[in-house]
Amino acid sequence: MTSASGETPSAPAAVAPGERGALRIADRVVAKVASQAAREALGSLPKDAVPPHATVVVHHEAVRVRVHLELDYPSDIGARCAAVRRHVVERVGALVDMEVPEVAVHVERLHPAQTQGRA
Structure with a gap:
């Protein structure tokens, strides 16, 4: 790009x-x-679950995360919590460029699955 005087800006x-x-x-x-x-x-x-929320403690370039969530039941609670941990580590690391050495998942409430045909 050149300026009006024809010089290239440094x-x-x-x-x-x-x-x-x-x-x-x-x-x-x-x-x-x-x-x-x-x-x-x-x-x-x-349907009536509160969306997950997180609290964090940031120290230098590392963040410890605590996630509070509600799940449906019956389900594989351990597998769902592990998936949340992995995804939180990946996304927080990628988006805010911080190390995530710990993600604690707290299941606050279980919601029973709705059965077909019941009112």
């Missing part, structure tokens, strides 16, 4: 990392990312 001088500033992602943003990842991992929720 590239901005490289700024040393210490002079550029820093990026800090708020804890509540990390918690929202973790909550959304838990929703994605669960897929459909029971």
Whole structure:
């Protein structure tokens, strides 16, 4: 690209990392990312279930996550919790570029499956 005078603008001088500033992602943003990842991992929720929510503790570049959720029953609770853990680690790591050494999943409530033909 050239300027009106026909000269090519020079590239901005490289700024040393210490002079550029820093990026800090708020804890509540990390918690929202973790909550959304838990929703994605669960897929459909029971009709009257509260959506998953997460709390986080961020220390340097690592985040410990606690996810609270409700599940339908009967289901393989262990497998569903493991899927939530894996997905939260993957998505939080990818989106906020933090290590996730711990994801604790708390099942707050089980919702019985609705049987066909009952009112």
